[in-house]
Every structure is written in C-alpha cells, then in structure tokens.
Amino acid sequence: MGAGESIPGPRRSDIYSARGAVEVALKRVDLNSLNGFGFSKDKRMELAMELTWMKTFLITSEKTGHGRKVADVWCPAIELLAGNCDDSFLKTTQRLDAACKKLASLRQKIQPFVVPTCPCDHPPPPSKPVIVKSCHCHCDHPSRSKR
Structure with a gap:
C-alpha cells in the first residue's frame, strides 16, 4: 500500500449478518422447540x-x-455454525452434541481476543489493582486515578 492509503475497515454488514443468523438460531432453539425431538432440557x-x-x-x-476487527474475522464461522442450528439439522442427539461442541470450541478460540470494555468507553482497567473510583456514569469498573 502506498502512503496515505488506509486498510479498509471491517464490514459491519458481516457483523449484522452473523448476528441475524444467531438470532434466528436462538428462536429455532427455543427451549420448547426441540422438546419434540426428545432432547434433554440441559442439552x-x-x-x-x-x-x-x-x-x-x-x-x-x-x-x-x-x-x-476481531468480530469481522470470526463472523463467517459464527454465521455458518448458527445456520446449522435448525430443526432439519438437529434431528439427533449426536448432531445436537456436535453443534454444542463446535460452538463451544469457537467460543474458546474467540475468547482470548475479547477485550473487556466499560459501556461508557473508558479505557480498560490497568493490570495492577488500584482503588476504585466511579466514573461519571457510575459504573463499577476500576479507574486509573486514585482517591
């Protein structure tokens, strides 16, 4: 890339598309919808x-x-796995177990890249503990300033 050129940002439509697939899957996997297949409530x-x-x-x-940026990398996998959580796919206990294991495995792969954030967009707390002082929005995250 030449000077002044920027790397294109993540496509937000990918995030929305994956999120939509997950929401549809959640509706399909409603705790009562899979009851007819004889799956346990725990599964x-x-x-x-x-x-x-x-x-x-x-x-x-x-x-x-x-x-x-992190979500953009993982959106295709999330969308694919969520799409597999429909009634036609989840007809056997083995398939339900496989879907759970794949989603859990994906969660474990994504987890190291998740940075905890405060809803009011404060920087993440320092790794060294400090005295907690609430911010202007009264959230309970540690602050960099001491009392």
Missing part, C-alpha cells in the same frame, strides 16, 4: 447458552474498533 439450554454468548460477543464487538 437445549447448553445450545441456547452458546448461541447467546455468540450474540453477546457480536453486540459488544460493535462498540470498539478493535472489537469490530
């Missing part, structure tokens, strides 16, 4: 929790540039 809950984690990751990733 249905496990799948719903993994999908909810993915949805939360996508929502919070939109808040920062770093988060959008």
